[in-house]
Amino acid sequence: MSGIVGVISKQDCRSDLFYATDYHSHLGTMYGGIAISDGKVLQRKIHTIAKAQFKSRFSDDIDYATMRGHVGIGVISDRDTQPLVMRFKFGAYALCGTGYINNQDELAQKLIREGVVFSEMLNGRVNQIELVAKLINKGKNIGDGIEYMHDQIDGSMSLLLLGSNDVYAARDRYGRTPLVLGEKDDAIVVASETCSFKNLGFVTKRFLGPGEIVHISGTTVKQIRKAGSRLQLCAFLFVYAGFPASEYEGKSVEEFREDSGRVIARKDTVDVDLVAGIADSGTAYAHRTGQDTAPQVHARLGAELCTTRARNP
Numbered sequence: 001m002s003g004i005v006g007v008i009s010k011q012d013c014r015s016d017l018f019y020a021t022d023y024h025s026h027l028g029t030m031y032g033g034i035a036i037s038d039g040k041v042l043q044r045k046i047h048t049i050a051k052a053q054f055k056s057r058f059s060d061d062i063d064y065a066t067m068r069g070h071v072g073i074g075v076i077s078d079r080d081t082q083p084l085v086m087r088f089k090f091g092a093y094a095l096c097g098t099g100y101i102n103n104q105d106e107l108a109q110k111l112i113r114e115g116v117v118f119s120e121m122l123n124g125r126v127n128q129i130e131l132v133a134k135l136i137n138k139g140k141n142i143g144d145g146i147e148y149m150h151d152q153i154d155g156s157m158s159l160l161l162l163g164s165n166d167v168y169a170a171r172d173r174y175g176r177t178p179l180v181l182g183e184k185d186d187a188i189v190v191a192s193e194t195c196s197f198k199n200l201g202f203v204t205k206r207f208l209g210p211g212e213i214v215h216i217s218g219t220t221v222k223q224i225r226k227a228g229s230r231l232q233l234c235a236f237l238f239v240y241a242g243f244p245a246s247e248y249e250g251k252s253v254e255e256f257r258e259d260s261g262r263v264i265a266r267k268d269t270v271d272v273d274l275v276a277g278i279a280d281s282g283t284a285y286a287h288r289t290g291q292d293t294a295p296q297v298h299a300r301l302g303a304e305l306c307t308t309r310a311r312n313p
Helices: 014-022 054-059 104-113 128-136 142-152 235-241 253-266 280-293
Strands: 003-009 031-037 042-048 071-077 084-088 091-101 155-162 166-170 180-184 187-191 203-207 213-217 220-225 274-276 306-308
Touching: 003 014, 003 091, 003 155, 003 166, 003 213, 014 031, 014 054, 014 071, 014 187, 031 054, 031 091, 042 054, 042 091, 071 091, 071 155, 071 166, 084 128, 091 128, 104 128, 128 142, 128 155, 142 155, 142 166, 142 213, 142 220, 187 213, 235 253, 253 280
Parallel strands: none
Antiparallel strands: 003 071, 003 187, 031 042, 031 071, 084 091, 091 155, 155 166, 166 213, 180 187, 180 203, 213 220
């Protein structure tokens, strides 16, 4: 899973894009990348973040410090180097995405037999973002190409395409990975998570529906493809991967985990002295479980919950 962000601003978008991307650091551990356009030049920077934080990698990058533009995309990737800059038959675009393509190798071999060339390789496999780009390029236009890509893949892919002055945002066909629109006076954001919105001054407007495609230019959000009716949001986002301050489809991640802890407590007949566990993502589970099973105990931690009975000396 990866986290993706797009920002379209009346001013320079670099600061909002940088911090909004950094807020998605919990969704990937391999690469961090940013692409920005000033209407004439599309620039891109990618860094490995396997052994260093996204912030430190980019803060120390002199080339990144000189990047300027009013529209851009950013990604925290768990697997592929991205965003990629590609020249489609529709023009030059930068592309980033989140998802997983189960039939990646089969699709790549089919395209290679058709004469398509892949340049991004890792451990003998093509970059799935480049594969997505090659599939989109087969469409009559960007929207048609994204629909064609969704038809061909076995899996899911939500993505952002950055042009000179605009961004296309597309949620995967069944809505497994979210995309949410936010706005403030001088900018529009589309992102995997809402956790950065408040600190950056954005207000949540709405979540894209399953398979929905929108085109964002200036202050206008135009729907290219209507949302489908079948929503299969990845439950793992609520349970573990999502940031506690985020929400999906209007439901708070923190509240979901607290409610889950309450359900766990109802089934627990042990006289609890302490609720503890492993991983920060489970703090809310333990907090609610502890309150409902032993109110006198300050419940901490959680994820894989465990209960203990104090031993008498």
